[in-house]
Amino acid sequence: MTHSHRLLVTKATKLRKGKLYLRLYHGRTNPDEDMDDWGIDGPVFGPLTSVVMTYLSTIRLHGANASDELWLDTTQDMVHWGRCYFGDFEIFLAGGADHA
Secondary structure (H helix, E strand, O other): OOOOOOOEEOOOOEOOOOOEEEEEEEEEOOOOOOOOOOOEOOOEEEEEOEEEEEOOOEEEEEOOOOOOEEEEEEEOOEEEEOOEEEEEEEEEEOOOOOEO
């Protein structure tokens, strides 16, 4: 199952310098898996105008257009996207050399 959304950045795409992005990482396919390493590198979303978290259970990503909204749900303290569960995420301003 492949997820797609307008805010999902294609892997290896150069990010726009000075724009806001969110990257998922430290992923696994089973939320109960005991991690010995960093796991799966996740997707990058953006560019974003804001990131909103509600009750530590839902992360809402907003793009430049009102229709550019994406909700990321959590399961057992991890962000669930596609068939993976990610234990970490970062919100960052892209530099000149950053890629998805």
